[in-house]
Amino acid sequence: MVLRIHFTAEDLLGTRFADGPAxxxxxxxxxxxxxxxxxxxxxxxxxxxxxxxxxxxxxxxxxxxxxxxxxxxxxxxxxxxxxxxxxxxxxxxxxxxxxxxxxxxxxxxxxxxxxxxxxxxxxxxxxxxxxxxxxxxxxxxxxxWPQLRAGFDTDLAWRGQVQREQGLRGMLAGLYPGSRWLGSTLEIAVAKQVEVRLEGGGVLLLPSAQWTGEPLCGPLPDGSLLLLYPALTPLPHLYLAERAPAPGADPDEPVAALLGRTRSAVLRLTLREPTTGQLARELGISPASASEHARALRRAGLVTTARAGRAVRHSCTPLGHRLIAAAGTPARQA
Incomplete structure (x- = not known):
C-alpha cells in the first residue's frame, strides 16, 4: 500500500516546515x-x-x-x-x-x-x-516539552542539510524510508492506499519526536496539506541523552547533538559493518537495545542491515557517511 501525493510546481514552491511542535x-x-x-x-x-x-x-x-x-x-x-x-x-x-x-x-x-x-x-x-x-x-x-522541541529543531537542522545536498525533492523522499518520486508524485509506503492531489496550497511538514508510526496527513484550513512524520530522534532517546553518555561518546560532538549520544556511537560503529552483538558489546548495552538503535538509524536512511549467516550486519549508508563528514570527523573505516 502507498500514500501518493501529487505535487504541482506551485505545491513544491509552497512546501515549508511548521514553526514548532503543536x-x-x-x-x-x-x-x-x-x-x-x-x-x-x-x-x-x-x-x-x-x-x-x-x-x-x-x-x-x-x-x-x-x-x-x-x-x-x-x-x-x-x-x-x-x-x-x-x-x-x-x-x-x-x-x-x-x-x-x-x-x-x-x-x-x-x-x-x-x-x-x-x-x-x-x-x-x-x-x-x-x-x-x-x-x-x-x-x-x-x-x-523541552525534548519535543529539541527533537523538532534537530530534525529541521538535518533536513536542511539534506536539502542543500540533494534538493527539495531529495529531502522530501528522505522523510520516510522507502519513499520515492514517480514523476511529480511522491510515494510513501503506508498501510492503506491513499491518493492526495494538491491544489496549489503546498505541504506543511511537521516532524514529531512523539511518533514512531507511519507518516500521517490531513487537510489544513488554509488549503495546504499537513504531513506529519517521525522525527529523526525519538523522544525517549532525546530524554535519555541528556543524562547518560554512551561509552566513548563526546557529549559536545555535533552528531551526538542530532541523534543522541548512544545512537551517534552506533552510527560511527557501523563504519566497521558490525553485527548486532558486536554493537552491544562495544557500547555496553543489551542486544535488544543495539537492534532498536540500528533500526531507528535504518529508518532515517543512515544505516542498512543485511543478514550474514546467523548474524545481522549493519553498514553506514552514503547519507550516514555525509552526516559524519559534515560533523568534521573523517568517515574512515575503524
Missing part, C-alpha cells in the same frame, strides 16, 4: 502511542510509569484516538499553546465534529456515550473532553 497534536500522538500493541520499548516503559489518576483522566481520549494516530481533526488543531488549541477545539462546527466522529467510527472505533454526546453538542460531554485534554496534556506533554 501541543494538542503531540498529545493525540502520545495517546495513540499508548494504544499501540508494539510500541517502541522505550515509549512503553515511559507509559507504564504513568500514575493511575493520570491514566484514568486520559481514558476518555482512548475513545477518540486510534492506535494509528488518525484521530478526529477537530481534536488536534495546530496552535502555539494549549489554551489557543482548546479554544479552536471548542469552536469546531457541528458539521465538522459529526463528520470526523463518523469517520473514526467507520474506521473501527466503537460508538460510545461520549461520542454521541459530542455529536449532539451535549455540554457535559464537551466539558469531560476538555478536562481530559487538560489532564492528559499535563501528564504526557508538559514533562517532555
Amino acid at each position: 501541543p494538542l497534536l503531540e498529545l493525540e500522538l502520545a495517546v495513540a502511542m499508548r494504544r499501540r500493541r508494539d510500541p517502541d520499548p522505550a515509549f512503553a516503559r515511559r507509559h507504564r510509569s504513568l500514575a493511575a489518576p493520570a491514566a484514568r483522566a486520559i481514558a476518555p481520549l482512548n475513545e477518540l484516538v486510534p492506535a494509528t494516530g488518525a484521530g478526529p481533526f477537530f481534536l488536534d488543531p495546530l496552535s502555539a499553546g494549549l489554551e489557543d488549541g482548546l479554544e479552536l477545539v471548542r469552536r469546531a462546527t457541528r458539521t465538522a465534529v459529526r463528520g470526523e466522529l463518523d469517520r473514526i467510527c467507520r474506521n473501527g472505533l466503537p460508538v460510545t456515550p461520549l461520542l454521541r454526546g459530542l455529536a449532539h453538542e451535549d455540554r457535559q460531554a464537551w466539558q469531560q473532553l476538555e478536562r481530559s485534554l487538560r489532564a492528559a496534556h499535563t501528564a504526557l506533554v508538559d514533562p517532555v
Whole structure:
C-alpha cells in the first residue's frame, strides 16, 4: 500500500516546515502511542510509569484516538499553546465534529456515550473532553516539552542539510524510508492506499519526536496539506541523552547533538559493518537495545542491515557517511 501525493510546481514552491511542535497534536500522538500493541520499548516503559489518576483522566481520549494516530481533526488543531488549541477545539462546527466522529467510527472505533454526546453538542460531554485534554496534556506533554522541541529543531537542522545536498525533492523522499518520486508524485509506503492531489496550497511538514508510526496527513484550513512524520530522534532517546553518555561518546560532538549520544556511537560503529552483538558489546548495552538503535538509524536512511549467516550486519549508508563528514570527523573505516 502507498500514500501518493501529487505535487504541482506551485505545491513544491509552497512546501515549508511548521514553526514548532503543536501541543494538542503531540498529545493525540502520545495517546495513540499508548494504544499501540508494539510500541517502541522505550515509549512503553515511559507509559507504564504513568500514575493511575493520570491514566484514568486520559481514558476518555482512548475513545477518540486510534492506535494509528488518525484521530478526529477537530481534536488536534495546530496552535502555539494549549489554551489557543482548546479554544479552536471548542469552536469546531457541528458539521465538522459529526463528520470526523463518523469517520473514526467507520474506521473501527466503537460508538460510545461520549461520542454521541459530542455529536449532539451535549455540554457535559464537551466539558469531560476538555478536562481530559487538560489532564492528559499535563501528564504526557508538559514533562517532555523541552525534548519535543529539541527533537523538532534537530530534525529541521538535518533536513536542511539534506536539502542543500540533494534538493527539495531529495529531502522530501528522505522523510520516510522507502519513499520515492514517480514523476511529480511522491510515494510513501503506508498501510492503506491513499491518493492526495494538491491544489496549489503546498505541504506543511511537521516532524514529531512523539511518533514512531507511519507518516500521517490531513487537510489544513488554509488549503495546504499537513504531513506529519517521525522525527529523526525519538523522544525517549532525546530524554535519555541528556543524562547518560554512551561509552566513548563526546557529549559536545555535533552528531551526538542530532541523534543522541548512544545512537551517534552506533552510527560511527557501523563504519566497521558490525553485527548486532558486536554493537552491544562495544557500547555496553543489551542486544535488544543495539537492534532498536540500528533500526531507528535504518529508518532515517543512515544505516542498512543485511543478514550474514546467523548474524545481522549493519553498514553506514552514503547519507550516514555525509552526516559524519559534515560533523568534521573523517568517515574512515575503524
